[in-house]
Amino acid sequence: MKCLLHIGTEKTGSTSIQDFLVLNRAALSRKGVMVSKALGRGNNRALPACFQGRLDDLSRRLRIPSLEAQKAHFSPILERFLSEVEAARASHDLCLVSSEHLHSRLRSPEEVAALREFLAPHFTGIEVFGYFREQASLVKSNYSTWVEGGGGSASLARFCEEAMPGNPYYDYCALAEMWSAAFGHDSFRPRLYRRDALHGGDVRRDFAAEALKLDDLSDLTFVVTESNRSLGAAGVLIARGLNATLPQFWPGGGRNRLRDGLMRAAVLSGLARIGRLEFPEAAAIRARFEAPNLLFSQRFFGRPDNIFH
Template sequence: MSKVILHIGTEKTGTTSIQHLMSHNRQALLAKGVLYPNLGARKDAHFDLVNSVHPLDNGGRHMEFLGPVTQPSCFLWDKLEECINEHPNKTIVLSAEHFSSRLREKALKYINDFFNKLDIKPEIIIYLRPQADYIESSYSTEIKAGSPKVFKKVMEQYQSQAFRYDYKQLIDLWADFFSKDSIKIIPYEKSSIGDDIRLNFLSNIGVKDISGLNLSKAKLNEKWSNPMLEFARLANARMKDITGQERLNFFAFAQELIDTKLAIKHTQLMTEEQYKEVVSFYRVSNDALCKEYLPHRSDLFLDKLKTSPFRDSESTASLTHFDFMKIVYEIFKRNQK
């Protein structure tokens, strides 16, 4: 019988790197007994599989960043069933961080019923990132996607996003539909995953021999400095007519200018007080999760705080308006050549 592994996220835990590795090594992995199936228009990850059941928990809406859905909700799940039946004795790996970030009770019941029908008990892998890091990284993604939101607004909202940042609630939800012993929780920190999240993932899906795999790293989700994030935020609010590749080129040149012409002080987005507030808010929940699901660990997260300094204060500017105009002027000069 086929073995099925669901890699459900969470977001901002190296999922893109994992999916790039898996999708670019399909044939080599198949030779090792691991199938990473093509399901839907997206070839890197299984977003379309998630999207097909997304409406069940989201007012009938599909995921906004994917193309129009033309098939019924069961279409891709039927394709998955065919894939499972055609590959007995293989380990079938499905990966999409939106399994955890977008789906709730109705979709999880659908998925559970699907695997029960096939008499399969899927194994679930989920990586969890320290909440303060996750909040900062999520904010960065929002800005890259076009948001003009200030970081202060994020700090006003994070406590209400239970299934995103309260890992106990998220894991308990999945445990309601899948047995607790089928859920593998891996803290997203160096002491748990090592230097390369991809190697950790391969080990956890049973691939011990990495010979024949292409492990070259693509430039994925490059981290922006705080001044670059602030420049992009201001640009998002003022330059809504710049879209697509033109927007990407604009920000790529702006990043080059910011890195070369400004004296960047690398800091976290949070102040020390904000960081302590986040850690304190999730302490009880994290401890309860650790006690119930990871009893061999003393704490959910063991590694020390990152070395980059905290932001001096909430009002400390990451980028002054003068520097913003300076960068815009440099871009203007380039376009005049």
Template sequence: MRSRKGVAKGISSWRISAPPCHSGKPMNLTVHIGTTKTGSSSIQKFLSNNRDILRDRGILVPSSLGRVIHLNAVLSALPFGKSPDLAQTIPLTDAEQHAAFRENTSAAFREEIAGAPGCQEVVITAEQLHSRLPLPDYIQTFRDLFCRDFSTIRIVIYVRPQLDQIISLYSTMLRGGYAHSLGDFIKSRMQPIFRPYFDLRDVITRWADVFGRENVIVRPYKGVARDFGTLGDFCELLKLDLGEEGWQLDKQQVNASINVAGQELLLMLNKTGALDAVQRRKVAKWAEAHCTGRGAMPPLAQAQAFQSQFDEGNAWVTETFFPDHPEYLEPRWPEA
């Protein structure tokens, strides 16, 4: 197990004056915002599979915000019309319906907490909180809807080098029907509009400006290489021991890496447009099972050009949160 010296662990309280939605007993909130491609799916699947066990241990994973991923909280924080791909899961056709959805989601969340008086911790998790809330106003809306009445709040974010992230993200895009090469994908994501997605300093600062920097817990994805990886590290934050019996743990890796051959298969099929969403998911599952491994890598020059955009911000992240471990944000470079 690697040393995690320098990783921020502290947490202090942050309060908003509002009527409590529980019995008055102090309750804490942990908000896991990703980032994407840092093991979020494993965390979410574990929390969903063990919801009842966790509640018996005093930890509430609210189903009112979503069964596995808490997308209802994300959609509630966004203005109507933003992220229409997420909104497709809910039939919201106008701003009035969206406002009602927002109010009903917040009310259901508060009611669920009120019905769990034995719980001391609430956990919200959605990597879309990182990817779909690029403006402080959206984060403030999320705070006002779901974070009003807790004794302490901590925002947990896992970080990894942007080059590693985008290479891993490419397989996810192929699973969703993307029909262009890795090189084209990286080139498209170098546009300024995507900078808030990849800029770690910007993401951390956005959430720190709303919740206080002392309440933002930054964990290095590369620095949690241990049994269960990111999941084990997150459970440690919740004071859970995965070595104990009784947990429902998935033996199959969630969102397993797809090797070059599997990526080329998905790319070829996506270009034909012959598969519908259900068929594509079946092919992706087959590729995950039979084509696991290292995927495509970009040319070194393109990799360096992409990563260099974030050098200054990454230096700030490293110095602020893990100054003894600059390797945590050092990417895996392709061969020249």
């Protein structure tokens, strides 16, 4: 049995793909594709959580105080995953693991190498699949999600400061080199996230055809869903104000439901969608990633030009 790691990246339709996988788990199983349940429903976040080198929002929500405690919490889940793999081996050709947190939480070669060391003995081969969108677009979308979710009160301009070459979250050439060093250059399979580059303009159909290599999609279900919309200028101001006055988590680690409820009310009322979020930094972000993107295009897409142009 082979393993396919869908690493996202973040803000490239991962939730839509994961909802599609959950909905079609039985149909995909009949096609020889095992969609992991042990690692979490939809987003298989337990896998990166066990190998990441820092605590995050999930750690706080679960009230996990240290990396050692985090590994202890998730280790039994990994054991259940290996049992799941063994049970499916005789009737499945592919084990699929999907989590955009493989992109956002595993930031060092050591973390990715540790993941490979865990997986390699159990599969005949491992491939890494991910979608990639132009960085300025990623920054703007990611900022909207971050501020809406309570991440902080920083301005968009300040948030952009992390989008620098060398940071594998945004530097796709650095990310691809890191994953390729662990799993092999030929095992890294990048895909452009742009509507005109996707099968039927649908990331779910594209994933089924390109990642899973399925020719016949007729027995799979594609439910029409509303995509997550970014905040408008008014929504960003509301979110930043809430984040500056109400913490994302209470001191004991519990989620601040008051803050979340007020933000949700602003979204449901439509107030949070009012106004266009200006992004004058976009041109500078595109310029700073011009050289890394060209290398990424040449080394991993076999293209002489920048794929994001």
